[in-house]
Amino acid sequence: MKRLLWSKIALGLLLGFLARLSFEILRSKSYSGSILHKRCSPCEDASKVRGVPCPFCGAKSVVSSNEKSRINEPYKPRGMYEITRWLYFDQSNLYDIIDGEPVVALVGGTYEETRAVTQVALEYINANEMLGKTWDLESLQDGYMRTDALRGTDYMLDLNVKSKEKYQSESVKTTLRVRMVHPFEPKKDSISLVSNKAMPDTRIHIFALASGTEESLERFVKRYTELRAKDDRLTLALFDGKGEFGDESGTLKPHLDELIRRYPTSEINYIDIPGDYSFLNALHQGVKRADDSIILTLKIDMHYGHELLQRCRMLTVLNRRVYFPTAFGQYDPEIIERGMPTGKPKNVNKMDITKFTGYWMRDTYDYACAHSGDLSQAIDKLLLSRSRATDDTLSHTDVGKSLYDLFLSENFDVISSVEPDLMRLFTKINCDMRFLPDGEYEHCLRSAAKMLGSKPAMSMVYLTEIAMRKL
Structure with missing residues (x-):
C-alpha cells in the first residue's frame, strides 16, 4: 500500500515538472515568433504593431549620469x-x-x-x-x-x-x-573681473541726421548744449534733396546757421550731403571728418540725457565692443490722452516710460555708439559689399541693421538693450507717394502708424468717435 502511494506521488511530481517545462517552451516560442515571424518591432507603439503586440514594447527613459550629477x-x-x-x-x-x-x-x-x-x-x-x-x-x-x-x-x-x-x-x-x-x-569659468574705467572727459562726437522740422532741430541743439561736456562735438548732416519722409531737409540750413551763432562755443557744425536722404552716405561723410573719439549716431527728433552719454563711454571698447541702444518711441500725446482707459488720469507725463505713452523700437538699429575707427572700418566694408552686389540699392531702413550684422560677423561684442535715457519724440509725418519710392513710402506709412498710439488706445478713440456720432 505504501509502495503504491509513493508511486502516485512520484508520478504526480514528474507530470508537474513536464507540464511546467512544456509551458516555458511554448511561451518562449510564442515571444520569439511574435518578433521574428510576425514582424513585431520592439520599438513601435503597441497600437501600430502589425500582428501581435510585442511584449517588450514600452516607454524607455535615458538619463545621462554625468549631466545629472x-x-x-x-x-x-x-x-x-x-x-x-x-x-x-x-x-x-x-x-x-x-x-x-x-x-x-x-x-x-x-x-x-x-x-x-x-x-x-x-x-x-x-x-x-x-x-x-x-x-x-x-x-x-x-x-x-x-x-x-x-x-x-x-x-x-x-x-x-x-x-x-x-x-x-x-x-x-x-x-x-x-x-x-x-x-x-x-562659477570659476563664468565670472571674469575686468577693469574698464572710462575717463570722465572721454570725448563723444554726436552725429545727427537733420531731417524734420525746425522745432525738432532747435530742441535737439538746445539739449546738446545743456548736456555737453568738455570737448564734446555735434555734427549734423543736411541733405540737398528730400529728407527721410519726403520733407525738405535743405530748408533747415538758415535756422541751423542761426543756432550756430547762438551757441558759438558749443562745437556745432554741419555737412552738406548731395542728393536725397541717405543714412549710409551721411555716415560715410561724417565719420571721415571725425577725430579719435566715440561716435553716437542720432536723429534730431530724439531726446537724450547724461545717462546715455555715460553708458556710451562705459560700454564701448575700441576694436572689441559696440553699443546699439533701443530707443523708446513716444506716442501721439493727443492719442495718449483720448485713449486712456476709464478711471485713469488723462494728464499723464508724456515723457514717462509706460505702456500708455510709447513702445520700445526693437526693429530700429539706427542709433549706435562706437569708436570712430571701428565705425569707419564697418562703413567701408559695407560700402565695399554694396559695390560688389548685383543690386546696389540699399534702403536707408536697412543700413542700421546691416551695420549691426557686420559688427557681429567681425566678432565684436555687440550690446543691444533698451535705453531708458533715449526717447524719440512724437512728430507728425506726412507720407506723400509722389516724393517717395514704393519701399520708402511703405516705411513711412508703417512709421506713422506705429507712432500714433497703442492698439488699446486706438480702439478707445475709435469707439468714442462712433459713440459721439450716434449722439
Missing part, C-alpha cells in the same frame, strides 16, 4: 508669484505676452536657439538608440523652455519622428519627448 536642483517657489513660467513655442512662433503681443515670430537668437536644441534632441535620441531605431525629424510638435536662476535653461520638446528603414513602407512614425537642461557654467 552637475545640474543643480530647480528653484522651489514658495508661492504662485515665484513660479518660473514655461514659454511655449512651435516651429514658427513663441507664445507669450511679449511687447504686448500674445504671439511673436521666432526670429534672430530665439529662432537659432530653438533650432539648435531641436537638433541636439534628435542627436541624443539617435545616440541612445531610443526604442531600438534610428530616427529622422519630421516636425516639432510642442516646445517648452524656461530659465531658472539656479539651474540653467530647461527645455522640453515633443518631436514627431520617423524611423529610418530600408523600405519606406517599413517606416514607423511616432512622437518622442526629450527633456534637456543647459546648465550654467561653473
Whole structure:
C-alpha cells in the first residue's frame, strides 16, 4: 500500500515538472515568433504593431549620469508669484505676452536657439538608440523652455519622428519627448573681473541726421548744449534733396546757421550731403571728418540725457565692443490722452516710460555708439559689399541693421538693450507717394502708424468717435 502511494506521488511530481517545462517552451516560442515571424518591432507603439503586440514594447527613459550629477536642483517657489513660467513655442512662433503681443515670430537668437536644441534632441535620441531605431525629424510638435536662476535653461520638446528603414513602407512614425537642461557654467569659468574705467572727459562726437522740422532741430541743439561736456562735438548732416519722409531737409540750413551763432562755443557744425536722404552716405561723410573719439549716431527728433552719454563711454571698447541702444518711441500725446482707459488720469507725463505713452523700437538699429575707427572700418566694408552686389540699392531702413550684422560677423561684442535715457519724440509725418519710392513710402506709412498710439488706445478713440456720432 505504501509502495503504491509513493508511486502516485512520484508520478504526480514528474507530470508537474513536464507540464511546467512544456509551458516555458511554448511561451518562449510564442515571444520569439511574435518578433521574428510576425514582424513585431520592439520599438513601435503597441497600437501600430502589425500582428501581435510585442511584449517588450514600452516607454524607455535615458538619463545621462554625468549631466545629472552637475545640474543643480530647480528653484522651489514658495508661492504662485515665484513660479518660473514655461514659454511655449512651435516651429514658427513663441507664445507669450511679449511687447504686448500674445504671439511673436521666432526670429534672430530665439529662432537659432530653438533650432539648435531641436537638433541636439534628435542627436541624443539617435545616440541612445531610443526604442531600438534610428530616427529622422519630421516636425516639432510642442516646445517648452524656461530659465531658472539656479539651474540653467530647461527645455522640453515633443518631436514627431520617423524611423529610418530600408523600405519606406517599413517606416514607423511616432512622437518622442526629450527633456534637456543647459546648465550654467561653473562659477570659476563664468565670472571674469575686468577693469574698464572710462575717463570722465572721454570725448563723444554726436552725429545727427537733420531731417524734420525746425522745432525738432532747435530742441535737439538746445539739449546738446545743456548736456555737453568738455570737448564734446555735434555734427549734423543736411541733405540737398528730400529728407527721410519726403520733407525738405535743405530748408533747415538758415535756422541751423542761426543756432550756430547762438551757441558759438558749443562745437556745432554741419555737412552738406548731395542728393536725397541717405543714412549710409551721411555716415560715410561724417565719420571721415571725425577725430579719435566715440561716435553716437542720432536723429534730431530724439531726446537724450547724461545717462546715455555715460553708458556710451562705459560700454564701448575700441576694436572689441559696440553699443546699439533701443530707443523708446513716444506716442501721439493727443492719442495718449483720448485713449486712456476709464478711471485713469488723462494728464499723464508724456515723457514717462509706460505702456500708455510709447513702445520700445526693437526693429530700429539706427542709433549706435562706437569708436570712430571701428565705425569707419564697418562703413567701408559695407560700402565695399554694396559695390560688389548685383543690386546696389540699399534702403536707408536697412543700413542700421546691416551695420549691426557686420559688427557681429567681425566678432565684436555687440550690446543691444533698451535705453531708458533715449526717447524719440512724437512728430507728425506726412507720407506723400509722389516724393517717395514704393519701399520708402511703405516705411513711412508703417512709421506713422506705429507712432500714433497703442492698439488699446486706438480702439478707445475709435469707439468714442462712433459713440459721439450716434449722439
